[in-house]
Amino acid sequence: MQVTIEDQSLEAAAGEACGQVLARAISGKRYKNTVACLVDGQARDLASPLPDDAHEITPIAADTPQGLAVIRHSAAHIMAEAVKKLFPAVQVTIGPAIENGFYYDFAYERPFTPEDLEAIEAEMRKSIAANTAFACTYVPKADAKALFASQGESYKLEIMDENIVGDTVSLYRHGAFTDLCRGPHVPTTGMVRAVKLLSVAGAYWRGDEKRPMLQRIYGTAFAAEADLKTYLRHLEEAKKRDHRKLGTQLDMFSFSEEVGAGMCIWHPKGELVRTILEDFERREHLRRGYQLVRGPLILRRELWERSGHYDNYRENMYFTEIDEQSYGIKPMNCLAHMLIYKSRIRSYRDLPQRYFELGVVHRHEKSGVLHGLLRVRQFTQDDAHILCRPDQLQAEITGVVRFVQDVLGLFGFDFEAELSTRPEKSIGSDEDWDRATKALSDAMESIGLPYEINEGDGAFYGPKIDIKLKDALDRRWQCATIQCDFTLPERFDLVYTDTDGERKRPVMLHRVILGAVERFLGVLIEHTAGALPTWLAPVQARILIVTDAQKDFAEQALERLKAAGIRAELDDRNEKLGFKVREAQVEKIPYMLVAGDKEKELGGLNVRLRSGENLGVKTLDEVELLITADCQEPFKRGGMRYNFCSQ
RNA sequence: GCCCACGUAGCUCAGUCGGCAGAGCACUUCCUUGGUAAGGAAGAGGUCGCCGGUUCGAAUCCGGCCGUGGGCUCCA
Numbered sequence: 091m092q093v094t095i096e097d098q099s100l101e102a103a104a105g106e107a108c109g110q111v112l113a114r115a116i117s118g119k120r121y122k123n124t125v126a127c128l129v130d131g132q133a134r135d136l137a138s139p140l141p142d143d144a145h146e147i148t149p150i151a152a153d154t155p156q157g158l159a160v161i162r163h164s165a166a167h168i169m170a171e172a173v174k175k176l177f178p179a180v181q182v183t184i185g186p187a188i189e190n191g192f193y194y195d196f197a198y199e200r201p202f203t204p205e206d207l208e209a210i211e212a213e214m215r216k217s218i219a220a221n222t223a224f225a226c227t228y229v230p231k232a233d234a235k236a237l238f239a240s241q242g243e244s245y246k247l248e249i250m251d252e253n254i255v256g257d258t259v260s261l262y263r264h265g266a267f268t269d270l271c272r273g274p275h276v277p278t279t280g281m282v283r284a285v286k287l288l289s290v291a292g293a294y295w296r297g298d299e300k301r302p303m304l305q306r307i308y309g310t311a312f313a314a315e316a317d318l319k320t321y322l323r324h325l326e327e328a329k330k331r332d333h334r335k336l337g338t339q340l341d342m343f344s345f346s347e348e349v350g351a352g353m354c355i356w357h358p359k360g361e362l363v364r365t366i367l368e369d370f371e372r373r374e375h376l377r378r379g380y381q382l383v384r385g386p387l388i389l390r391r392e393l394w395e396r397s398g399h400y401d402n403y404r405e406n407m408y409f410t411e412i413d414e415q416s417y418g419i420k421p422m423n424c425l426a427h428m429l430i431y432k433s434r435i436r437s438y439r440d441l442p443q444r445y446f447e448l449g450v451v452h453r454h455e456k457s458g459v460l461h462g463l464l465r466v467r468q469f470t471q472d473d474a475h476i477l478c479r480p481d482q483l484q485a486e487i488t489g490v491v492r493f494v495q496d497v498l499g500l501f502g503f504d505f506e507a508e509l510s511t512r513p514e515k516s517i518g519s520d521e522d523w524d525r526a527t528k529a530l531s532d533a534m535e536s537i538g539l540p541y542e543i544n545e546g547d548g549a550f551y552g553p554k555i556d557i558k559l560k561d562a563l564d565r566r567w568q569c570a571t572i573q574c575d576f577t578l579p580e581r582f583d584l585v586y587t588d589t590d591g592e593r594k595r596p597v598m599l600h601r602v603i604l605g606a607v608e609r610f611l612g613v614l615i616e617h618t619a620g621a622l623p624t625w626l627a628p629v630q631a632r633i634l635i636v637t638d639a640q641k642d643f644a645e646q647a648l649e650r651l652k653a654a655g656i657r658a659e660l661d662d663r664n665e666k667l668g669f670k671v672r673e674a675q676v677e678k679i680p681y682m683l684v685a686g687d688k689e690k691e692l693g694g695l696n697v698r699l700r701s702g703e704n705l706g707v708k709t710l711d712e713v714e715l716l717i718t719a720d721c722q723e724p725f726k727r728g729g730m731r732y733n734f735c736s737q
Numbered sequence: 738g739c740c741c742a743c744g745u746a747g748c749u750c751a752g753u754c755g756g757c758a759g760a761g762c763a764c765u766u767c768c769u770u771g772g773u774a775a776g777g778a779a780g781a782g783g784u785c786g787c788c789g790g791u792u793c794g795a796a797u798c799c800g801g802c803c804g805u806g807g808g809c810u811c812c813a
Contacts, residue, residue, distance in 0.1 A: 262813095
């Protein structure tokens with residue numbers, strides 16, 4: 091038979107090992123770096139027999155994402171082997187490759203300690219040094235069950251009963267360890283050239299908190315030791331960018347046990363940054379045809395019952411009582427906005443109504459999920475509710491998507507967009523869902539925004555688009571979201587009078603752009619490593635005098651910059667210039683303006699950027715122009731503008 | 738909420754076997770007026786997260802609580 095390997099056609103026999111065939115087509119060097127292969131798109135072991143209907147074989151190299159996944163999955167098996175050897179009483183469960191490594195979940199009578207991890211890692215190295223082969227066998231499911239039953243591996247039995255259809259299963263054995271596994275694996279354990287165990291954590295069996303808690307060991311593996319080193323260094327770098335560390339260092343915010351978990355205290359610098367950002371948002375929303383509104387922090391319980399929040403979201407809400415009336419602290423801003431709409435009769439001519447509120451909400455998040463600014467219990471949403479006619483929906487969504495793209499572009503963020511479609515349990519007609527879902531996808535396509543589809547992951551009340559930003563450790567955090575809602579207009583009986591005099595139901599969108607101001611700033615701090623863009627920097631410029639002799643001159647220069655709306659300071663302390671530069675640098679101040687005798691004589695300032703670059707002496711006019719232009723520079727898209735004034 | 742680890746000066750962190758609470762930075766004062774990432778000296782600063790227990794004696798051992806961190810289906 092003939093098979094194709096990277097555009098060359100060659101003779102091969104059915105049943106021959108795939109690897110053997112591959113080895114004839116590619117160089118020995120490349121073959122040594124091959125961990126598995128694709129046969130007509132299906133991943134297989136190099137040792138697997140070539141099927142008689144095969145057409146094409148593609149090698150999977152160790153240093154490709156697919157190859158790394160194979161290496162890591164194999165590393166998980168090697169780890170399980172080591173754990174079983176050291177702790178024979180453990181039961182193995184599942185152990186997949188994940189984005190940056192792998193894990194394996196074990197059921198054991200006690201948690202593993204850091205010392206255990208060292209011992210396990212040492213055992214793994216022995217297994218890797220032994221370079222034993224991974225052997226795959228297909229056996230009847232009944233035989234496999236008998237095997238795992240004899241080993242007391244009840245979780246494996248459960249997997250076979252509940253997850254595997256078909257009568258044959260594949261087993262992978264290396265050394266003394268056999269695991270139920272789909273494969274593929276590297277040919278021999280020695281192919282896992284760099285491995286490191288990272289942490290141990292509890293994890294529920296199948297992620298279900300009602301099921302037993304297992305011990306999960308996380309690790310990572312690479313095709314080469316150098317790649318592992320690079321990755322570990324990257325983790326260290328990311329830790330330095332952690333917004334919790336930088337928030338303290340830059341004196342922006344803090345958390346206090348006395349205040350309570352998940353509630354942030356904003357210090358002057360951080361609050362100034364928030365204010366600038368929020369000021370930008372208000373102006374930008376007004377410019378885009380939104381109206382600013384505001385609702386109370388607590389609203390009567392009956393209203394939450396009517397909206398459905400009391401039934402669906404009560405667990406996450408706080409309640410209080412006033413004059414024997416029960417009140418709920420708002421976890422969302424929509425209710426007051428509904429009432430604003432209802433406060434008068436609306437005509438088709440009034441639509442769309444776009445209500446914007448920087449709304450403070452409280453949500454009772456589980457204590458274990460709180461995480462710096464990225465997950466808190468009190469936060470401010472840049473929230474808006476749009477009520478429009480069905481024929482306006484498409485244009486409204488497009489406007490929001492463009493808004494999101496403009497604002498995220500302003501910060502240069504990497505993000506992922508996901509479209510979530512109708513779940514099984516949902517309300518609304520098929521027609522509503524189809525129209526809204528299409529409006530969402532059309533909007534993204536018309537703007538050229540790539541997105542993934544999460545089938546059936548929408549809210550029960552409508553489809554949605556979620557935008558996720560990445561933090562320093564490559565974790566994703568939801569920021570912007572656009573959600574269609576078929577329930578609230580219904581529950582609050584919102585109507586408008588159409589051209590024909592009939593009362594009709596408006597369509598509703600919930601949407602946020604930044605999401606939560608707190609979370610957004612957390613991600614932004616990590617994204618910029620604390621060096622906020624000049625327009626957001628709490629202190630934009632600091633004048634540093636060399637000696638007291640320039641003090642008067644520097645004070646005049648400071649007044650001049652402040653009058654131009656620049657947030658400037660003067661460092662006239664009795665310290666050496668190097669010391670002042672270092673402090674300004676640590677505080678990530680964009681412009682360090684040095685005033686010495688030379689500058690005083692010329693009537694200018696020596697400009698040093700936080701990048702370390704020195705622009706030389708500039709006149710005060712030039713300095714002012716430089717900084718104001720720098721503030722404006724990112725605002726290119728969509729006619730946006732920076733015009734915060736601190737004077 | 739659950740599993741594990743952690744909580745010592747404003748910050749970063751030492752503190753051995755249960756025996757008087759430590760360092761660097763920051764802060765205050767003094768000296769120093771120095772040209773692009775830390776000049777020198779002295780001083781002040783503590784309910785060792787909170788509550789209880791064991792002990793002659795607890796930062797240290799035990800229990801509870803509070804808080805912080807990592808994690809809790811990326812499915813053989």
